[in-house]
Structure formats: structure tokens, C-alpha cells
Amino acid sequence: MKPSSNINPHVSVDCVIFGFDENKLKVLLIEQKHPGKEVKRRFALPGDLVYEDEGLDQAAGRVLEELTCLKGLFLRQFYAFGDPHRASSEKDRDWLETYRTKPDARVISIAYYSLVKMEEYQPGAGSFAASSSWYDINEIPELAFDHNLILEKALACLREEISYDRIGSDLLPKKFTLSQLQRLYEAILDRPLDKRNFRKAVKKMDHIRPLDERQTGVSHKPAQLFRFVQNKKRI
Amino acid sequence: MKPSSNINPHVSVDCVIFGFDENKLKVLLIEQKHPGKEVKRRFALPGDLVYEDEGLDQAAGRVLEELTCLKGLFLRQFYAFGDPHRASSEKDRDWLETYRTKPDARVISIAYYSLVKMEEYQPGAGSFAASSSWYDINEIPELAFDHNLILEKALACLREEISYDRIGSDLLPKKFTLSQLQRLYEAILDRPLDKRNFRKAVKKMDHIRPLDERQTGVSHKPAQLFRFVQNKKRI
Numbered sequence: 363m364k365p366s367s368n369i370n371p372h373v374s375v376d377c378v379i380f381g382f383d384e385n386k387l388k389v390l391l392i393e394q395k396h397p398g399k400e401v402k403r404r405f406a407l408p409g410d411l412v413y414e415d416e417g418l419d420q421a422a423g424r425v426l427e428e429l430t431c432l433k434g435l436f437l438r439q440f441y442a443f444g445d446p447h448r449a450s451s452e453k454d455r456d457w458l459e460t461y462r463t464k465p466d467a468r469v470i471s472i473a474y475y476s477l478v479k480m481e482e483y484q485p486g487a488g489s490f491a492a493s494s495s496w497y498d499i500n501e502i503p504e505l506a507f508d509h510n511l512i513l514e515k516a517l518a519c520l521r522e523e524i525s526y527d528r529i530g531s532d533l534l535p536k537k538f539t540l541s542q543l544q545r546l547y548e549a550i551l552d553r554p555l556d557k558r559n560f561r562k563a564v565k566k567m568d569h570i571r572p573l574d575e576r577q578t579g580v581s582h583k584p585a586q587l588f589r590f591v592q593n594k595k596r597i
Numbered sequence: 598m599k600p601s602s603n604i605n606p607h608v609s610v611d612c613v614i615f616g617f618d619e620n621k622l623k624v625l626l627i628e629q630k631h632p633g634k635e636v637k638r639r640f641a642l643p644g645d646l647v648y649e650d651e652g653l654d655q656a657a658g659r660v661l662e663e664l665t666c667l668k669g670l671f672l673r674q675f676y677a678f679g680d681p682h683r684a685s686s687e688k689d690r691d692w693l694e695t696y697r698t699k700p701d702a703r704v705i706s707i708a709y710y711s712l713v714k715m716e717e718y719q720p721g722a723g724s725f726a727a728s729s730s731w732y733d734i735n736e737i738p739e740l741a742f743d744h745n746l747i748l749e750k751a752l753a754c755l756r757e758e759i760s761y762d763r764i765g766s767d768l769l770p771k772k773f774t775l776s777q778l779q780r781l782y783e784a785i786l787d788r789p790l791d792k793r794n795f796r797k798a799v800k801k802m803d804h805i806r807p808l809d810e811r812q813t814g815v816s817h818k819p820a821q822l823f824r825f826v827q828n829k830k831r832i
Contacts, residue, residue, distance in 0.1 A: 372607040418679035444653035
């Protein structure tokens with residue numbers, strides 16, 4: 363179980379993978395294998411130490427695949443977590459002693475995030491992950507190390523992204539209704555939005571264009587369809 | 598010259614301090630003290646290894662102050678640089694052997710940036726910096742390690758910030774003319790902007806508000822004054 367000598371014991375990567383399922387925002391967590399003595403279940407973001415000879419982006423992709431079998435995601439580096447005591451809590455002691463050659467080393471973690479359509483990614487489990495699954499962002503258990511903090515910061519980044527209109531286009535169908543768009547915003551912002559105000563705001567969004575088309579095959583009055591366009595630079 | 602045992606030899610911080618002088622964008626570089634054998638002058642971003650017991654933000658503030666005597670800046674973490682070979686170039690060898698206890702260690706650097714009014718910060722020099730001064734961003738010499746890359750990435754972040762209207766308010770007087778605002782945008786984007794198009798774009802900016810006031814004490818026709826307002830959330 364102990365890592366090879368090629369491992370850099372001072373630097374890790376952690377991946378916050380958000381999934382959207384047309385209604386809710388979830389996050390991918392692994393359950394860590396028991397280090398023997400412990401009884402409590404341990405949940406964590408997928409993350410591990412980097413190899414000495416790999417770059418950080420490369421490490422993030424590799425670690426995510428090893429632990430959850432997911433690959434090909436666009437991982438965006440968003441923050442480095444370096445509190446000197448981020449891995450010295452009592453709750454993490456047994457795990458560190460089982461899995462790390464230098465359980466006392468200060469580990470700085472470079473965190474990445476991604477937002478995907480949940481249905482397109484079926485996670486598996488490998489390495490020290492016993493399993494991995496999607497969790498509602500409002501039902502997150504206590505996580506290993508400072509992973510609750512990392513998740514919180516990733517959520518804040520995601521919310522900033524959406525407020526600057528920088529996400530969305532691959533999370534909805536090519537042509538979508540305003541209700542679908544509102545559900546995406548509500549899931550990410552984690553609060554209900556007033557329908558009328560939302561529609562007013564959308565009218566001012568340069569990257570959302572109304573189409574001369576309506577839904578088909580619905581029993582209710584078919585809603586107008588919209589699409590995303592590339593944001594033009596204003597200046 | 599060698600660092601104390603309290604130093605973490607694997608993680609450093611680097612600071613990209615941009616200065617605006619109402620016309621040009623500059624960046625703060627230090628000239629590193631000669632390691633003896635070398636003759637070539639060595640320029641670098643202010644940066645150094647972190648202490649084992651300090652957080653990353655704290656390290657960035659301390660290192661900046663030690664090398665350039667500047668303090669109290671708002672430093673924003675923007676990226677972690679972790680190419681396995683970022684400090685293994687021949688050009689950096691002598692310096693590493695003189696100043697580092699583990700010249701071969703892989704060092705991951707957490708980079709910070711700040712944008713300040715240049716006139717408010719007079720840099721000095723300390724530690725392994727022989728001097729520090731402001732350099733025009735178009736006249737940057739070859740820098741130590743991967744510092745040219747770090748600077749480039751910081752510039753890209755800064756340009757993204759301004760395109761989302763997130764900077765500016767403390768770089769200009771409280772009340773300013775559109776020419777002053779245009780010079781700020783031109784300096785950061787590093788390209789001339791068309792005056793008419795710029796004025797049209799400003800009209801759409803929620804965070805710039807025209808005032809019922811004009812310049813006073815100028816020999817030419819006094820220009821209208823503007824001020825910054827807090828960006829309101831759209832949704």
C-alpha cells in the first residue's frame with residue numbers, strides 16, 4: 363500500500379468534480395478503504411500525491427482516473443491549499459500512517475475542478491478508493507483532511523464563473539428552454555430564482571440568443587427555445 | 598546564505614506586482630545578488646521558499662517584504678507552477694547551489710499577483726535581492742527559473758479581470774475622465790483602443806457612472822467626470 367519512491371511526499375492534487383443532472387448539482391466523492399483500525403467511514407475528494415516526474419495537470423488527470431476511473435474531463439486548477447496543519451488533524455492520523463511513507467510531512471495540495479453532465483460519467487473505484495459516487499452538495503459528510511474547505515472554495519469559484527456567464531453551454535441541450543436554463547442557475551447558485559427577474563436578466567445576457575423555434579412533442583404550451591453563442595469581447 | 602532548517606525546500610511563493618502610473622503598466626523585478634562565479638545579471642520576480650510553519654498567503658507577504666521592503670499589498674493567489682523541470686535549467690544552476698540547501702529538489706511555486714498605483718510604492722531591497730525596480734512589461738529581460746512564464750500567466754489573469762470589470766477603482770482618482778480610464782485599459786490590454794468604440798463600451802458598463810461635473814483648472818475644454826460604482830449582481 364505504501365507509495366513508491368517516485369512519489370513526491372510534499373505535494374498532492376485534489377479534484378472537485380461537479381455533476382449536473384438537469385436539476386441538481388452534485389459532487390463526486392470517494393469512500394476511502396479502511397486502514398484497518400478505524401471503524402468510521404471516510405469520505406474524501408479524489409486526490410493523491412504527485413509523482414516526482416509529472417506536471418500538476420497531468421497528476422490531476424492520473425489521480426482522478428486511478429481513484430474513480432473517470433478520464434478525459436477538463437480539469438481547471440483553481441487554488442493551492444497550504445495551511446501548515448491541513449493534514450495534521452487526529453481524524454486523519456490512522457489513514458496517513460497506513461498509506462503514506464511520511465505521515466508527518468506537510469503536504470500542499472493543488473486543487474482542480476470540473477463541471478460535467480452527470481449522466482455522461484459513471485464513476486468506478488480503484489487504488490485506495492473503496493467506491494465513488496455523486497453526492498448532493500447539500501448533503502456532504504465530514505471529509506478527510508481539509509476537503510470540506512476545498513469543496514467550499516470550488517463552489518465559490520463555480521458561482522463566480524456562472525455570474526460572469528462563463529459556464530453552461532455543454533451542460534444543457536443545444537437548444538433549451540428558459541426553465542432548463544433557470545434550473546442550471548438555481549442548482550449552481552443553490553437558491554430559488556424569481557422567474558420574472560430571471561427572464562429579464564437573461565434578456566441582457568449577450569451569450570444567450572432566442573431562436574425562432576419552440577419545443578415539440580410536449581403536452582403543455584410549447585416553450586420558446588434558446589441557444590448559447592460565443593461571448594464577444596466588449597472592448 | 599543557506600536557509601535555516603525551518604525552510605520547506607519543496608514549495609516556494611512568487612509575487613507578480615504590477616504597477617500603474619496613469620500611462621504604463623510595469624512590473625516589479627528584483628536583481629538577484631551575484632552567486633560569485635556568475636557575471637551575467639540575474640533578474641527575477643520576488644519569490645522564495647516558504648517556512649514549514651507558515652501558510653502560503655503569509656509566506657507571500659513575508660517574502661515580498663524581505664526582498665523589496667513593500668508591505669500591506671493585497672496579494673491574490675492565481676496559480677501553482679509545478680513543471681518538474683522548472684528549476685533545472687543550466688542558467689539557474691549556480692544560483693541554486695549558492696542559495697539552496699537542496700539545489701536539486703523539485704520546487705513547486707504558488708504565485709500571487711497584485712496591481713497597485715506605482716507612485717504609492719517605493720521598492721527597496723533586502724535578502725538576496727541586490728535591488729528592485731519597476732520594469733515596463735514590454736521590456737522584460739530573461740528571468741530566473743520559469744518566471745517569464747509566471748509573469749505571462751499573471752498578465753493573462755489581469756486582462757481577464759479587466760474584461761470582467763473587476764479592477765480599476767483604486768488605480769484612478771475618485772473622479773476621472775474617460776481619457777484616464779482609456780489609458781488604464783490600454784496599459785493593461787497593451788494595445789491602443791479606438792476612442793469612439795471605447796466610449797460606446799463604457800456606456801454599457803454597469804460599474805462606471807457619469808457625474809454631473811466637469812474637470813476644473815484645465816486649459817482645454819473641460820471633460821466630463823465619471824466615477825466607479827459597486828457592480829450589482831445581475832441575478
